[in-house]
Amino acid sequence: MSIDETKVKIKLNSTIVPTDGEEETYEMWLDGSLIKKTGKMYLRYEEQQSEGTINTTVKMDNHQALILRSGGVKMRLPFDRMQEQQGHYETHFGTMPIVTKTHHLSHENGDESKVNGTFKIQYDLLVSDQAVGKYTLEIQYVEGQK
Template structure:
C-alpha cells in the first residue's frame, strides 16, 4: 500500500496570459492542501469566482518530467499535461461540448523542499486548438506549509 501524507499549505499563484497583443495578469493567495502519494505531489486549492462560482484546481507534480493541471467548475473541466518540449493533446469540456486543445511547455521547473515543506512551480506554455494559437501562458506558483 502506498503511503499518503496530507498537510495544509499557503499557495501563491501568478499567471500571465498573452493573446492577440493583449496581456492579462493575475495574482492570488490561497489556503490549500499538499498531498503526497509515493513520489507524486498534489497541490489542491479552490478559486472563488464571480457569481458564487468556485473552481477546484489541482496540480499533480511528478518530478521535473511531468505536471498536470486540472481546473473544474460546475459545468467545465480543463485538464492539461505539461512535459518540457512536448506538445500534449487534451480537451476542454464545456456545456457546449469538448474542445480539443494542446499544451506545449517551452519551460518547466519544479523545486520541492522538505524542511520546511515548501516549493515552487514555473511553467511557460502555449495553448493550441489545432493549428490556432490560443495564447501564451506563464504560471508561477509557490507554496509553504
C-alpha cells in the same frame, strides 16, 4: 500506500499573452493542500471565480505536469517538456480539444525540514491548431498554520 497531506498557503501568479490582445496578469492567494502520494507531489486548492467554485489539482514534476480543474470550469491540461500534449476544455457547447506546447517546466521543493516550494510552467496553448496565447503560471507554496 503512503499519503502525506500538509496544509499550505499558495501564491499563484498567472500571465497570459493572447495572440491578438493585451497581456493579462493575475495574482491570487489561496489556502490548499500539498499531498505526497507514492513518490508524486500534488497541490490542491479551490478558486472562487465568476463561473463558480473551481477545484484544481496540480500534479508536479520537473519533466511532466498535469492540471485538472473541475466545478465551474472543467479542464485537463497535461504538460511535457519533450513533446506537445493533448488536453481538453469543457464548455456548454461540448468538449474542445486543446494542445499544450511546454517551453519551461520546473518544480523546486524546499528542504525536508519545512514544506515549501515553487512550481513554474511556461507554455503555448493551441486550439484547432491555432495558437491562442502564451501562458506563464508560477505557484509558490509554504506550510500554513496548523
